[in-house]
Amino acid sequence: MKFLRQFAAVVAVVAVVVLLGLAWNRFAPSLPGEGPGGEAVPVQGNVVKAAPHAVKLSPGGRPGAHGALRINNGGGLGLDLGDLLQPENLAVLRYTAELEAAIIAAVVIVNASYRSLRRSRRAKTGMPPPRDTDLS
Amino acid sequence: MSAPSTTPSAGTAPRRAHVAGRTKLDFWFDAVILLAYTVAYSYGFTGVVIHEWLGIGIGIALLLHLTLHWDWAIRTTRRLLDPRGHDKVIWLVNLALLFAMTLCVASGIAISRVALPELGITTLQTPFWFRLHVLTAEVTVGLVPVHVALRWRWIAGVGRRMLVWRPRGRSQ
Numbered sequence: 001m002k003f004l005r006q007f008a009a010v011v012a013v014v015a016v017v018v019l020l021g022l023a024w025n026r027f028a029p030s031l032p033g034e035g036p037g038g039e040a041v042p043v044q045g046n047v048v049k050a051a052p053h054a055v056k057l058s059p060g061g062r063p064g065a066h067g068a069l070r071i072n073n074g075g076g077l078g079l080d081l082g083d084l085l086q087p088e089n090l091a092v093l094r095y096t097a098e099l100e101a102a103i104i105a106a107v108v109i110v111n112a113s114y115r116s117l118r119r120s121r122r123a124k125t126g127m128p129p130p131r132d133t134d135l136s
Numbered sequence: 137m138s139a140p141s142t143t144p145s146a147g148t149a150p151r152r153a154h155v156a157g158r159t160k161l162d163f164w165f166d167a168v169i170l171l172a173y174t175v176a177y178s179y180g181f182t183g184v185v186i187h188e189w190l191g192i193g194i195g196i197a198l199l200l201h202l203t204l205h206w207d208w209a210i211r212t213t214r215r216l217l218d219p220r221g222h223d224k225v226i227w228l229v230n231l232a233l234l235f236a237m238t239l240c241v242a243s244g245i246a247i248s249r250v251a252l253p254e255l256g257i258t259t260l261q262t263p264f265w266f267r268l269h270v271l272t273a274e275v276t277v278g279l280v281p282v283h284v285a286l287r288w289r290w291i292a293g294v295g296r297r298m299l300v301w302r303p304r305g306r307s308q
Contacts, residue, residue, distance in 0.1 A: 003203065006203045006206040006207075007199065007200075007203045009206060010199055010202040010203045010206060011199065013202070013234070014198075014199065014202075014234075014238050017234065017235055017238040017239065017242075018238060018239075018242045020235075021238075021239045021242055021243070021268065024268075025262075025264050025265070025268075029264045031264070031267045031268060031271055088180070089180055089181045090181065091180075092178045092179070092180035092181045093174070093175065093178040093181040095178070096174050096177050096178045096181075096277065097174055099277065099281075100170075100174060100277070100280065100281040101281075103278065103281035103282060103285065104281040104284055104285040104288075105285075106285075107281065107282050107285030107286060107288075108285050108288045111285065111286065111288065112288075
């Protein structure tokens with residue numbers, strides 16, 4: 001019962017965010033510039049993301065229109081899982097994983113340094129450490 | 137993999153530290169969401185079909201993830217004005233992530249070319265939703281690792297307890 005009540009609350013919050021998105025579209029349908037991951041380029045009716053800077057095309061991989069990466073499985077409606085393992089497609093996944101790993105590493109280093117600094121300050125002043133909060 | 141937990145008679149056999157079921161659920165469910173988002177963001181890897189169905193799955197997982205942590209959200213929101221309150225940065229990151237990921241999934245549904253048309257639902261396909269989808273995906277791919285990293289001590293602690301074998305008889 002509690003789960004259902006909380007689920008209903010979550011759905012309501014998400015619905016409010018979606019309504020804000022719809023209102024944005026209705027009253028101010030403009031957006032800031034594209035992020036560093038590459039612009040969205042419509043290619044023959046498909047939205048294809050430009051290759052990230054770190055991705056190098058293999059000799060077989062050809063850039064498509066407007067420099068967009070031609071995605072082997074991008075236009076097909078079938079689930080050809082064999083395409084996933086092609087080098088130029090794997091490079092895209094590797095780029096995302098490396099980007100996330102780099103951000104995680106940076107935040108962990110900053111967070112650990114900050115905690116270490118606070119702990120040493122607290123040790124000097126003799127203050128008790130704060131209790132950690134749980135996730136649930 | 138050996139399963140010492142299924143052989144209770146082995147008094148000296150190693151065992152894993154006890155981890156509460158709810159903690160295990162949080163750990164593995166969140167790991168799956170992270171993996172799914174990483175794969176779904178890599179559009180060039182997945183292609184349109186997997187990208188769209190995975191995105192819809194992430195949307196459902198997002199609802200469940202928020203529900204599982206709703207208590208934390210309410211508790212932390214109430215403590216925001218308390219100067220000694222913790223988790224203010226995490227709360228802000230999570231709020232931004234809520235907006236970015238919700239709009240990312242919603243705009244993805246709005247521009248769906250395969251999944252929704254297959255279900256007989258006509259989609260919007262306007263430039264605004266295309267651009268919003270790309271923008272929110274970029275914001276989300278930056279915020280998701282921050283969201284994960286801010287809980288690195290919890291992740292490391294639970295991961296260590298679940299993966300490290302301990303000799304029987306020793307307390308945790």
